[in-house]
Amino acid sequence: MGGRRTRRSALRPGLLGLAILLVSLAVGGCGGGTEYCETNSITDDYAPGILFLDDPVGDLPADPATIESATVRGDRLILTVAYEGGDGPHALALSTTGTFRDADPPEVDVQLQHDRQGDGGREAVQEDRAFDIWGLKAAYRRAYPDGTRLIVRLYAPGASEPSKIVSVYKF
Secondary structure: OOOOOEEEOOOOOOHHHHHHHHHHHHHOOOOOHHHHHHOOOOOOOOOOEOEEOOOOOOOOOEOOOEEEEEEEEOOEEEEEEEEEEOOOOOEEEEEEOOEEEOOOOOEEEEEEEEEOOOOOOOEEEEEEEEEEOHHHHHHHHHHOOOOOEEEEEEEOOOOOOOOOOEEEEEO
8 A cells, every 4th residue: 555544444343244235145134034125226215324343354255246237326335246146145245344445535445245145046137226325435534624526446245456437425
């Protein structure tokens, strides 16, 4: 990183965030059951937030998935994700440590978590998922009170380098 400073957000529930993620993955989303696939579709009122964890990768599910595209609409990050499945619901979540890199504009790493939940299907699935990024915006505002732009570096599950998709969040 050569000379780059980092700022750590105060918004980091750590174990609470991990517990929320694990519960959401275990029950398959808000309502549980097969409707999970639609619980964070881009047309729903509900969109899960980004989880702030000490280690956003750790032992969390990292089943293969790719991030095909990413856009920001208001306080929502809309991802088009692709994975193998088709026989059941898949749980997707986003996590971060909340550490911002001092760059112009500042940057933050966000990890996509994917749990195929035992789905043995081999069909190629592509879908849009929405995630609420208001919490990320709030953490950024605390670290950079006068800032107006943030680069969100998205990592696919298990990836050591960011995906080619980089979102610039303007507010």
